[in-house]
Amino acid sequence: MEKTRGREHFESLYKKNLELTKKQVKESVNEDSFIAHAIGNVGELDKAINLLSKRLREWYALYNPEMERETGEHEKLVQAVLENKGKREKNSMGAEISSGDLSQIMLLAGQIKELYDLRKKHESYLEEIMKKHCPNMLEVAGVLISAKLLEHAGSLRRLMMMPASTIQILGAEKALFRHLKTGKKAKPPKYGILSQHPLIGKVKKEEYGKVARTLADKISIAVKVDYFKGKFIGDKLKEELEKKFQ
C-alpha cells in the first residue's frame, strides 16, 4: 500500500514537473528570439542572393554581354533582365539562343527578385517589432544595426548590461583578440557592427574612432531606457549625435 502511494505521488510530481518545464520552455521565447532569427535570415538571404546573382551574371552574359557589363549592382541587373525580357542591341556579341534557354535565365532572375523582396519584408517586420521592443535604439542606430546588436548580444537584457565600450566593438571580436594576442602590435578595432552606421560614412577617417565611441555611448543610453521602458528620448539622442559631427 505504502509503495503504490509512493509511486502515485512520484508520478503526479513527474507530471507537474513536466508541465512546468513545458510552460517555461513556451515562455522563454520572446521578441529577442524573433529579432535574432529575422536578422539572421537577412544575412542568409544576402548570401543566397549573392550566390545566385553571380551565376545570373555569367549565364545572362552569354546572351547579352553588353548589358551585363554596363550594370554594376546585382539588384539593378536583375531588374534590367526582367524588364528587358528578350530584347538587346541589334549588333550584340551575345549568342543566338532559343527561347527555352532564355526562359531558364529569366526564371532565375525572377527568383532572385523574390529573395530581394523577402529581404525587404523582413526589414519592415523588424522595424515593426523594434518600434515596440526598443524604440530608442531603433531611432539612434537604425533597423539593421539594432537588430544585429541584439542578435550578437543574445537579448535586450544582455545588451543593456554591456558597457558602451563593448557595444562599440561588438562584432569585431576577431580584431580585438588579434590585438590582445599579438601583444598590442595589431591596433585595437575602432568598431564592429557600428561600422555600417551612415554617420561613419560622413566624417573623415581620423574621426572614425570618435564617431564610433560617441555612437556607442548614445546606443548604450538608448538600450537602458528601452529595457526599463522609459520615455522616448531617441530623437534627442540622435540630434545630439548629429550636432556633434557636422
Place this chain on the structure above:
Amino acid sequence: MEKTRGREHFESLYKKNLELTKKQVKESVNEDSFIAHAIGNVGELDKAINLLSKRLREWYALYNPEMERETGEHEKLVQAVLENKGKREKNSMGAEISSGDLSQIMLLAGQIKELYDLRKKHESYLEEIMKKHCPNMLEVAGVLISAKLLEHAGSLRRLMMMPASTIQILGAEKALFRHLKTGKKAKPPKYGILSQHPLIGKVKKEEYGKVARTLADKISIAVKVDYFKGKFIGDKLKEELEKKFQ
C-alpha cells in the same frame, strides 16, 4: 594621297576584323555552355536551399518544435510547414506567437519551395537539351551526373577525348593528388562524380571500384558515339551494365 589611302585601308581592315571577332564570339556559345550554367546553378540552388532551410528549421521550431523534430528532410519540412499553416498539437511546447511573426516564417518556407521548384525546372531543361546533345551518355549516366561530367570537362569534345580512367575519377582531383603526393600512402580514389550513380548504391562495398570502372567504360563509349553523332546505343550499354551487377 598615299597616306589617306593607307588609313582608309587600315580602317576597313579594322572594321572587318572587329566584325569577324564579334561573329566568332557569338558562335563560340553552344549547348556545352548552357549545360554548364544550368548544372552549376543546380549546385548554387542546393547551397541556397540548405542555408535557408537550416534557418527555417530553427525559426519554425520556436512555434512548433514537435513537428520540426519529426520531419527530417528539408523538403518535407517545407511542405509540412506550408500545408499545416498555423496548426499544431494542442499541448505544444512552442511559444504563442502572433500571426505577424508566423507570417515571416511562412514567407520563408514559400520562398524555399520556389527554389526547389526552380531546381526541378532546371533538371527537366537539362534533360531536354541533353536528349539532343548527348542522348547516349544521358541514358547511361542520368541527367545530373552527365551534366556534372560535362561541366567538369568543359565540353563534350574534351570529355570525348578523356580516357575512361579519367572519367572514372573526374571530380575527385583532391583525393587523387593526395594519393600522388603522399607517395601512395593515401589510397587512390575509386570515383568522383560517378559516386552519385544509383548502381553504386545497389552493390556491396567491395564492388564499388569495379562498378565505377565499368560505368566509366560505358560512359566513355557513350560520349564518343554522342560526339560523332552515331546511332543510339545507350539502352544497350545500360543493359550490359545492369546485367553485370545483378
